[in-house]
Amino acid sequence: MEPASYAVGETDRPRARSQRPLIAVALSLALVFACVAGLAAVSLLTHRQSIEAEARRSLSGLAHLLSQQLSTEADSAAAALEQLAAYSRRSGGPSSSGEAWIQTLSTALAGLSGVGSLTVTDSDGNVTFSTLTETMGGSYATSGIFSELAANPMNDRLVADPPMRSPVDGRWVLPVGRTNRTTSGGLDGVLIATIAPARLTAFYRSVDAGPGAIVWVLSPAGEVLLREPSAGNPMQEPWPSLPLDPSKPAAENTGIHLAQLDASGSPFLTAYETNDTGLTIAVSRPESEIFAPWRKEFAAALVGMGILGLALLAIDFGLVRTLRRKA
Numbered sequence: 631m632e633p634a635s636y637a638v639g640e641t642d643r644p645r646a647r648s649q650r651p652l653i654a655v656a657l658s659l660a661l662v663f664a665c666v667a668g669l670a671a672v673s674l675l676t677h678r679q680s681i682e683a684e685a686r687r688s689l690s691g692l693a694h695l696l697s698q699q700l701s702t703e704a705d706s707a708a709a710a711l712e713q714l715a716a717y718s719r720r721s722g723g724p725s726s727s728g729e730a731w732i733q734t735l736s737t738a739l740a741g742l743s744g745v746g747s748l749t750v751t752d753s754d755g756n757v758t759f760s761t762l763t764e765t766m767g768g769s770y771a772t773s774g775i776f777s778e779l780a781a782n783p784m785n786d787r788l789v790a791d792p793p794m795r796s797p798v799d800g801r802w803v804l805p806v807g808r809t810n811r812t813t814s815g816g817l818d819g820v821l822i823a824t825i826a827p828a829r830l831t832a833f834y835r836s837v838d839a840g841p842g843a844i845v846w847v848l849s850p851a852g853e854v855l856l857r858e859p860s861a862g863n864p865m866q867e868p869w870p871s872l873p874l875d876p877s878k879p880a881a882e883n884t885g886i887h888l889a890q891l892d893a894s895g896s897p898f899l900t901a902y903e904t905n906d907t908g909l910t911i912a913v914s915r916p917e918s919e920i921f922a923p924w925r926k927e928f929a930a931a932l933v934g935m936g937i938l939g940l941a942l943l944a945i946d947f948g949l950v951r952t953l954r955r956k957a
Contacts, residue, residue: 655949659942666938670931678924682899685840685920686886689901689913692839697903697911699833700825700847703744704806704907707823708788710738711808714748714821718810724750724758724819731759746796746803746826750810751776751819758819762798775807776820783809783817790908793849801828802847802855804907825907827856834858842919844898846912850876855909872902872912880904888917 717734718724724731735748739761749760755771770776774791791805803824812818827847834845835858847856852874874883883904890897891914899920902912 652950656946659946663935663939663942667935670935674924674928674931677927678921681921681924685899685915686901689839689899689915690886690903692837692913693901693903693911696834696837696845696913697905699830700744700827700907700909700911701905703742703830704788704825704905706742707745707806707825708808710742710745710748711788711806711821711823714738714750715808715810718750718818718821719813723812724752724810728759732761735759735761742823744825744827744830746801746824746829749822749824751822753780753817753819755780755820762796764797770807770820770822773805775805775822779807779809779820780817783811784815785809792851793853793855793909796824796826801826802849804855804909806907825909827909831856831858837913839913840915840919841922842916844914846902846910846914848872848874848902848910848912850874850904850908850910852910872900872910874902874904874910876908880906880908883910 714734721727721730731750735750739745739748747760747762747765749762749765749770750758751770752758755769755773755776757766757768757770760766775789778789779785786808788806788808791807793802793804795801796803803826805822805824807820807822809817810819810821834856837843837845839845845856845858846854849855852872871889872887873885876883881904883902885902887900887902888897889900896916896918898914898916900912900914902910904910
């Protein structure tokens with residue numbers, strides 16, 4: 631039995647040696663494929679991360695720009711109210727000539743692109759003059775603005791009420807006001823401006839945030855005051871559920887959030903920033919649009935790797951046949 635076994639072993643050794651070049655070729659080609667696949671995967675992953683980082687920078691920059699624009703409108707409103715307070719002291723207060731007040735308010739409003747109306751009240755909170763004539767005779771006596779400013783007439787700080795619907799067109803506005811004092815320093819009423827994000831719609835529409843982008847203006851409670859583009863009533867459309875906390879300073883209500891607007895849609899990457907008015911500007915883009923170019927590259931890489939794999943298999947097959955002929 632031992633000689634027979636010895637003969638088989640002697641026969642298998644040349645065969646095993648003849649298989650080594652074939653195995654080496656196959657392993658070499660597999661290694662080439664694995665290296666190319668690894669490099670392609672690293673390149674795709676790095677590019678995806680780069681695209682995401684650029685999208686985050688771009689959206690954050692736009693949110694900051696739009697937030698600053700709204701802050702500028704608030705600053706302009708504050709400056710206009712200060713000028714109206716000075717006019718009030720010169721002209722005899724909120725009970726002086728109605729025609730002169732209406733003219734002054736209209737002129738001031740014309741220079742404020744983001745303000746919807748200007749209103750003057752007397753010391754009891756009753757509306758004496760307003761660019762919204764429909765509101766004249768109404769009262770701000772129970773409003774937060776009047777209560778806070780009446781309690782401290784020497785307060786020159788701009789005070790805001792929660793967003794409300796305009797009595798004229800139903801759009802959301804943010805009332806802000808300051809004290810109107812007599813020449814002796816006593817309370818002579820308050821001066822109120824309503825910041826109207828909807829008046830900045832053309833500006834928001836002109837912002838190029840990329841395909842599928844949406845610009846939002848949100849109240850401190852996270853309610854949608856404005857959405858561009860909008861198919862109708864923004865309150866009835868899905869909006870990003872952002873981690874806003876009205877009790878925190880504005881600087882802490884700023885960041886980037888990834889979430890779906892609805893259960894069936896693509897996740898949206900949203901950059902948001904809250905300014906001193908308490909309003910939050912958010913800019914969203916669907917993740918599907920952000921990574922659309924990358925997905926094309928990924929598909930092209932898969933096709934390329936498939937072609938490379940087939941080419942390497944053909945090379946392996948040809949080399950195997952050549953080596954077997956020589957053997």
